[in-house]
Amino acid sequence: MNNLKVTIDGKSIEVPPGTTILQAARMIGENYPPAMCYYTPLKETGGKCRVCLVKVTQGSEANPRPMPKLVASCLTRVEHGMVIENETSPEVLEARKGVVEFLLINHPLDCPVCDQAGECDLQNLSYKHGTESTRYEEGRREFDKIDLGENIQLHMTRCILCYRCVYTADQLTNKRVHGVINRGDVSEISTYIQNAIDNDFSGNIIDVCPVGALTDKKYRFKQRVWFSKPFYAHRECDKCKGEAVAWVKNNDVIRVTARKNKFGEVLDFICNNCRFEHKNMNDWTIGEPYEMDNDSVITTNKYKVLDHSPAVNVDAKFVSE
Amino acid sequence: MSKKILLQHINVPGIHTLETYVAHGGYQSLKKAFSMSPDEVTEEVKKSGLRGRGGAGFPTGMKWSFLDKKSEKPRYLVCNADESEPGTFKDRYLMQHIPHALIEGMITSSYALGARTSYIYVRGEMMNVIQILEKAIQESYKAGYLGNNILGSNYSLDLYVHPGGGAYICGEETALLESLEGKRGNPRNKPPFPAVWGLYGCPTVVNNVETIADVPWIVNNGGEAYAAIGVGKSTGTKLISACGNINKPGVYEIELGVTVEDFIYSDQYCGGIPNGKKLKAVVAGGSSVPILPAELILRTINGEPRLMTYESLSDGGFVSGTMLGSGGFIVYDEDQCIVRNLWNFTRFYHHESCGQCSPCREGTGWMEKVLHRIEYGHGKMSDIDLLVDIAKKIEGKTICPLGEAAAWPVASAIRHFRHEFEEHVRNPESCCKRHLHRSMELVH
Amino acid sequence: MSILSSNTIQEITKLKSRYPDDRQKSALLPALHLAQAEQGWLPVQAMDEVAEVLDIQPIEVYEVATFYTMFHVKKVGKFVIEVCRTGPCCTVGAEEFVQYMEEKLNIKVGETTEDGLITLKTVECLAACGTGPVLQIGPEYIYQENMTKKKFDDLIEELKIKGLKDV
Numbered sequence A: 001m002n003n004l005k006v007t008i009d010g011k012s013i014e015v016p017p018g019t020t021i022l023q024a025a026r027m028i029g030e031n032y033p034p035a036m037c038y039y040t041p042l043k044e045t046g047g048k049c050r051v052c053l054v055k056v057t058q059g060s061e062a063n064p065r066p067m068p069k070l071v072a073s074c075l076t077r078v079e080h081g082m083v084i085e086n087e088t089s090p091e092v093l094e095a096r097k098g099v100v101e102f103l104l105i106n107h108p109l110d111c112p113v114c115d116q117a118g119e120c121d122l123q124n125l126s127y128k129h130g131t132e133s134t135r136y137e138e139g140r141r142e143f144d145k146i147d148l149g150e151n152i153q154l155h156m157t158r159c160i161l162c163y164r165c166v167y168t169a170d171q172l173t174n175k176r177v178h179g180v181i182n183r184g185d186v187s188e189i190s191t192y193i194q195n196a197i198d199n200d201f202s203g204n205i206i207d208v209c210p211v212g213a214l215t216d217k218k219y220r221f222k223q224r225v226w227f228s229k230p231f232y233a234h235r236e237c238d239k240c241k242g243e244a245v246a247w248v249k250n251n252d253v254i255r256v257t258a259r260k261n262k263f264g265e266v267l268d269f270i271c272n273n274c275r276f277e278h279k280n281m282n283d284w285t286i287g288e289p290y291e292m293d294n295d296s297v298i299t300t301n302k303y304k305v306l307d308h309s310p311a312v313n314v315d316a317k318f319v320s321e
Numbered sequence B: 001m002s003k004k005i006l007l008q009h010i011n012v013p014g015i016h017t018l019e020t021y022v023a024h025g026g027y028q029s030l031k032k033a034f035s036m037s038p039d040e041v042t043e044e045v046k047k048s049g050l051r052g053r054g055g056a057g058f059p060t061g062m063k064w065s066f067l068d069k070k071s072e073k074p075r076y077l078v079c080n081a082d083e084s085e086p087g088t089f090k091d092r093y094l095m096q097h098i099p100h101a102l103i104e105g106m107i108t109s110s111y112a113l114g115a116r117t118s119y120i121y122v123r124g125e126m127m128n129v130i131q132i133l134e135k136a137i138q139e140s141y142k143a144g145y146l147g148n149n150i151l152g153s154n155y156s157l158d159l160y161v162h163p164g165g166g167a168y169i170c171g172e173e174t175a176l177l178e179s180l181e182g183k184r185g186n187p188r189n190k191p192p193f194p195a196v197w198g199l200y201g202c203p204t205v206v207n208n209v210e211t212i213a214d215v216p217w218i219v220n221n222g223g224e225a226y227a228a229i230g231v232g233k234s235t236g237t238k239l240i241s242a243c244g245n246i247n248k249p250g251v252y253e254i255e256l257g258v259t260v261e262d263f264i265y266s267d268q269y270c271g272g273i274p275n276g277k278k279l280k281a282v283v284a285g286g287s288s289v290p291i292l293p294a295e296l297i298l299r300t301i302n303g304e305p306r307l308m309t310y311e312s313l314s315d316g317g318f319v320s321g322t323m324l325g326s327g328g329f330i331v332y333d334e335d336q337c338i339v340r341n342l343w344n345f346t347r348f349y350h351h352e353s354c355g356q357c358s359p360c361r362e363g364t365g366w367m368e369k370v371l372h373r374i375e376y377g378h379g380k381m382s383d384i385d386l387l388v389d390i391a392k393k394i395e396g397k398t399i400c401p402l403g404e405a406a407a408w409p410v411a412s413a414i415r416h417f418r419h420e421f422e423e424h425v426r427n428p429e430s431c432c433k434r435h436l437h438r439s440m441e442l443v444h
Numbered sequence C: 001m002s003i004l005s006s007n008t009i010q011e012i013t014k015l016k017s018r019y020p021d022d023r024q025k026s027a028l029l030p031a032l033h034l035a036q037a038e039q040g041w042l043p044v045q046a047m048d049e050v051a052e053v054l055d056i057q058p059i060e061v062y063e064v065a066t067f068y069t070m071f072h073v074k075k076v077g078k079f080v081i082e083v084c085r086t087g088p089c090c091t092v093g094a095e096e097f098v099q100y101m102e103e104k105l106n107i108k109v110g111e112t113t114e115d116g117l118i119t120l121k122t123v124e125c126l127a128a129c130g131t132g133p134v135l136q137i138g139p140e141y142i143y144q145e146n147m148t149k150k151k152f153d154d155l156i157e158e159l160k161i162k163g164l165k166d167v
């Protein structure tokens, strides 16, 4: 089949049939829509968070009518001759601002004490699309923290219900023990009866979590992420490829994560053995420094600016430390 | 008297039994349908102009013709008997009193669609309707209308009733299919539509109870005869559930095209408003459609009498019109409080949101909380515009139309009754039922 | 030892035949109704047993049971009275009626009477808006429509007698 031509924010590209708008925009490589729930390595993800909404001003060459509503770019496949507006559309930007506001109204904004601070997709998103102040005056939703076994902690209050961890468990492990219970805005990720998540690949749910809801218990509070340095690391492993990132401080491996592409998606899932049990420098062959996603607040050094935004109430003392 | 298609024999004693139903002309459409090809049946339904009675009003024949016939997979017909839209109770009435009307419709429609197994998804709360249907289905099997080689036609069909578990969202067709698959009622992203990817990933048609029950008459009398009833593109009859402040609440079968005024005031239908009170507002098509004040529900903005049709009710768009929706007709007299009613409705949507997509999950709860504040005397003037803005940020941004269903009542109530919201803010004492605090809170 | 009776387990097994062979998870909602009708509510063990009969993971049952409002995953009274609280019913006095119920039972919505006989819950629209106020009581869920204080008083007396008899 012939490639399809799409135009996004005035830039055109040819893509194979089946490509989604988001993928096409990522191929163009600039100002692609954000994605909080869609995750390329996981089947069935996407469509839930709605931050990736874009406007289709021309459906296709054959049927040029615009689409009546904004569409989720992560799931909508391109047609030949499709014309899309992302950041050039005020309607899209306004809608995205709305979605970010919705995601934040029940988010605890406890960034100063959150392990994910500095590598949090929601933080990055609200920096780029959020508003100055919150209009939300009602009480926030709260949940107790729970331990999912000895390695992983769930801080449900921070969860944005992207369902990524559920798909991870479904697709990487043979016996899913956690899922989404309850419904509406009291839905929560849980095992329901405090089952430990115990499976060789369960640790990956930490890496796919876009916020700080699932964290590595063995790493928690050891260091803020930006005080350690990430390196490509490798070890021989019979369960996974053993290709990981070692976060190093003072010649100590303080945590191990999977390698991700520039869209924050895991390249190769790693096993729990590599992730949780190998914290010595000589467990690993340490390689080059690991490059960070160029959109992150860490790499763009915008963290301080963010502190002054009341919508994301980051305590300044962590930055000046 | 207006033409009756569904409720003609409603008062016949024993009409819920197969014997009496057949004695009054029931199950005749089977023979007629089997003498036609499935596509010919679909063609008649197309000609009838029948539009989905579940709320969206999509032309039924067209929906049927979208069914992926090239697929090798089995096809399914699923009846949507989840009836949960506030103000709507017609499907329950029909199934409870004339269960065979639905079963006969399921058989002819399944034949037209080439379905070999069909399901009726009934909301779980209607346990006694489920039992009535189960019993009627057994009667129907015994009489040879269901099962193998029905009436020697070579066509075979199995029909099952499936209970829901208590979730308004399962009325949304893809949530219903998920629920039927034994999952949480999370609506699917579309496309693909059920016609291509429905139950178990197979081509599927989902239709409302009333829609399906209309099919036998169309098969018996021809699509053109059906199209001759009603006005313009609003063909046939429609069951209207009438409730609220009226003298005669109940289910009425109307010919599409009677005037709204007639429907509210004539003794044949609602019989006017009790205690000589004045009409204040109407929600004409179930809680999800825009509310209209008395003057706009009786007459369009151009002064024409408003008719009970899809077109007339939506005349004026969202500025001065509404929708026929599911036909849940809720009447409010002058004593009813628009703010309290709206708070009640937003609580409903907050409670019923499946929680999958962020605008609906977070936005419905936010609207409810702000309205609760206004209703209980702690509102600010700026809250009113805040509500309009939240509604706007939900509408059109969600996976399924529950987002719109939650946003439209808010937008329309404020559009037409802003003064009432302002009065609540200015004068908290005017909030009528503040004493009923605790029992009406959201309890999950 | 299983807590579901062999009769209920048999009924659930029978349900499976209504759905295609590899789609027996479909029987989950009707199965949970059967389990709850027997147990009065859905303890974890009952849900686990349903999972086993349908050959699915327990979490798949918890996900579903907690999504739908009809399933009680916490212990409830012998009878659960569920009364509609939605707009149309409120135009005909549902709010005042709920308040009366609370006074009569001396509990708040969401609570159970001290003797464990009755749990009072409010629910959303039951599709009986023309005959409100309306309530229902599981596991038969026969609607009681056009409710009045008098009808409610009589109903409570009836439930008290029924509750004694079953013990």
Ligand SMILES: Cc1cc2nc3c(=O)[nH]c(=O)nc-3n(C[C@H](O)[C@H](O)[C@H](O)COP(=O)(O)O)c2cc1C
Binding pocket: B051, B052, B053, B054, B055, B056, B057, B058, B060, B080, B081, B082, B083, B084, B085, B168, B169, B170, B171, B172, B173, B174, B206, B207, B208, B209, B211, B212, B400, B401, B402, B405
């Ligand atoms: C939130 C929501 C609830 C719905 N509830 C119902 C319902 O209870 N009954 C129904 O027939 N359709 C309901 N619908 C409409 C269905 O999605 C679908 O359009 C309908 O069943 C199609 O049947 P029809 O074409 O015969 O109307 C609902 C839609 C939404 C978005």
Ligand code: SF4
Binding pocket: B169, B186, B187, B352, B353, B354, B355, B356, B357, B358, B360, B361, B398, B399, B400, B401, B402, B403
């Ligand atoms: S709009 Fe609401 S009900 Fe529909 S999918 Fe989104 S969260 Fe669920």
Ligand code: FES
Binding pocket: B086, B087, B088, C084, C085, C086, C087, C088, C089, C090, C124, C125, C126, C127, C128, C129, C130, C132, C134
């Ligand atoms: S509003 Fe109470 S049954 Fe419909």
